[in-house]
Amino acid sequence: MDEQRQKRLALIVFSGDLDKLFAAFTLATGAAASGMEVVMFFTFWGLRALRKKVRTGTTVFGRLVGWMYGGDIERAGPSRFGFGGLGRWMFKKMMKAKRVPSLLELRRTALELGVKFYGCSTSMGVMEIPREAMIDEVSACVGVAFFLEQARGAEITLFI
Amino acid sequence: MDEQRQKRLALIVFSGDLDKLFAAFTLATGAAASGMEVVMFFTFWGLRALRKKVRTGTTVFGRLVGWMYGGDIERAGPSRFGFGGLGRWMFKKMMKAKRVPSLLELRRTALELGVKFYGCSTSMGVMEIPREAMIDEVSACVGVAFFLEQARGAEITLFI
Amino acid sequence: MDEQRQKRLALIVFSGDLDKLFAAFTLATGAAASGMEVVMFFTFWGLRALRKKVRTGTTVFGRLVGWMYGGDIERAGPSRFGFGGLGRWMFKKMMKAKRVPSLLELRRTALELGVKFYGCSTSMGVMEIPREAMIDEVSACVGVAFFLEQARGAEITLFI
Numbered sequence: 001m002d003e004q005r006q007k008r009l010a011l012i013v014f015s016g017d018l019d020k021l022f023a024a025f026t027l028a029t030g031a032a033a034s035g036m037e038v039v040m041f042f043t044f045w046g047l048r049a050l051r052k053k054v055r056t057g058t059t060v061f062g063r064l065v066g067w068m069y070g071g072d073i074e075r076a077g078p079s080r081f082g083f084g085g086l087g088r089w090m091f092k093k094m095m096k097a098k099r100v101p102s103l104l105e106l107r108r109t110a111l112e113l114g115v116k117f118y119g120c121s122t123s124m125g126v127m128e129i130p131r132e133a134m135i136d137e138v139s140a141c142v143g144v145a146f147f148l149e150q151a152r153g154a155e156i157t158l159f160i
Numbered sequence: 161m162d163e164q165r166q167k168r169l170a171l172i173v174f175s176g177d178l179d180k181l182f183a184a185f186t187l188a189t190g191a192a193a194s195g196m197e198v199v200m201f202f203t204f205w206g207l208r209a210l211r212k213k214v215r216t217g218t219t220v221f222g223r224l225v226g227w228m229y230g231g232d233i234e235r236a237g238p239s240r241f242g243f244g245g246l247g248r249w250m251f252k253k254m255m256k257a258k259r260v261p262s263l264l265e266l267r268r269t270a271l272e273l274g275v276k277f278y279g280c281s282t283s284m285g286v287m288e289i290p291r292e293a294m295i296d297e298v299s300a301c302v303g304v305a306f307f308l309e310q311a312r313g314a315e316i317t318l319f320i
Numbered sequence: 321m322d323e324q325r326q327k328r329l330a331l332i333v334f335s336g337d338l339d340k341l342f343a344a345f346t347l348a349t350g351a352a353a354s355g356m357e358v359v360m361f362f363t364f365w366g367l368r369a370l371r372k373k374v375r376t377g378t379t380v381f382g383r384l385v386g387w388m389y390g391g392d393i394e395r396a397g398p399s400r401f402g403f404g405g406l407g408r409w410m411f412k413k414m415m416k417a418k419r420v421p422s423l424l425e426l427r428r429t430a431l432e433l434g435v436k437f438y439g440c441s442t443s444m445g446v447m448e449i450p451r452e453a454m455i456d457e458v459s460a461c462v463g464v465a466f467f468l469e470q471a472r473g474a475e476i477t478l479f480i
Contacts, residue, residue, distance in 0.1 A: 007472075009468075012183075012318070014179075014180065014183055014320075019334075019364050019365075020334065023332075023334055023363060023364065023479075026442065026464050027464060027468070030463075030464035030465055030468055031468050033465075034465060034468060036468070036472075043183060044179050044183065045179075045239075045240065059254075059257065061250050061253060061254045061257075062254070064250070065241075065254075068241060069240070069241075079365075080365065080389070081385075081388055081389075090381050090384070091446075093381060094379075094381050094382070094385075094446050094447075094448075095446055097379065097381075098442075098445045098446050100442060100445070100446055122186065122258075122260060125258045125260070126251075126254050126255055126258050126260055127254075128254075143190075144186050144187060144190035145190055145193075145194060148169075148187070148190055148191050148194060148196070148316070149194075151315075151316050152167075152315050152316060154316075155471075155472050156468070156471050156472060156474075156477050157316050157317075157318065157477075158318070158332070158477065158478070158479040159183075159318040159319060159320050159479060160334075160479050172343075172478070174339075174340065174343055174480075203343060204339050204343065205339075205399075205400065219414075219417065221410050221413060221414050221417075222414070224410070225401075225414075228401060229400070229401075282346065282418075282420060285418045285420070286411075286414050286415055286418050286420055287414075288414075303350075304346050304347060304350035305350055305353075305354060308329075308347070308350055308351050308354060308356070308476070309354075311475075311476050312327075312356075312475050312476060314476075317476050317477075317478065318478070319343075319478040319479060319480050
């Protein structure tokens, strides 16, 4: 395993921000298009990229997080200049004007190119996001050991 | 050095946020538990993870930073929804409810598994955090050249 | 390409924050000084590090972004404790007091040591930053495929 590095890109997607998710999916689709194997591990705020537009949370805190950070990938706003949703609207407009694909389109392309999506089971537990609240295309909900095994055989590994 | 990649995980921990530190220590303990050598380099805000609960700073600015960003690893709050300390309290509650170990426990486990902690000497200087303000278990305070040497021999290197 | 890893450090600089840029340029100059080849890809907010002090933007949104996030590398503020510019002033003072080089000096040193700078063409388009608004020393404005090719042959790749 050590010497034989696969043509693989492994991404840990920790952020749920529009701009960082855009960077992550651009790298993922670009790598997949060039023939690399791509695995994406979504954890914490990054789980938003895999979510359906459903409510989550069973405890008071979980429901509060679900309410504050709810919604699916289209709800992602930029890491700067949020302005209570205005920044998200503006950046989406700017991206569209330059004919840059949206996050939803990038995610679809990634799936078509064979990119694998994994959810981090620990952060799903902490944030009270069940498997049912996530899109069907998620390959599996896994722990850190699974990710490390994948990353160890990768040419490039990034934490985004 | 180039061809012979060690079974090593090298982490630069730049962030001092509860959620990012949690990700860093989860990766570190997971890797160490699976037999990898793990080195963690703490820089800037990440230095909080190595600090004792003591005051720091000698100049006016240094004391101000020490006051605004003081405290040890238990003072770390989430990167989102801080709410003046409320978010920290809430996330800790949620993590405890799911029986997820605290940062303090994760750090202890990391040490027990042989993970090595290094402080970045340049950012310690800028932020006026002396060696005495850090926990005894820090292996050394080092510069960027030391880190690069370690990272070059690693299988996985991440900036968190 | 797979087996023969070059002595190369590849950095994606996504952040435009003073502290993160400082980390990026410290790693870059340190690696270059030790004989490594270093390539830096600036994208999104990180493009600030390559900008001249000129106005940008042609559409309303582009001008707004140019106004909110304008200025060159010296305008970069810390990721925490911005305080409307006060934090930037304070951190610069602290860095100077410890005789730590400024971002401008670090960037110059990087160039002298042969570090290559690349701008991300997609984010330049979205943020309406033309090539003319960037310093002459930028080697080229490239897409994700170019970066991945460089990163695949690198010993260390980081997303900052």
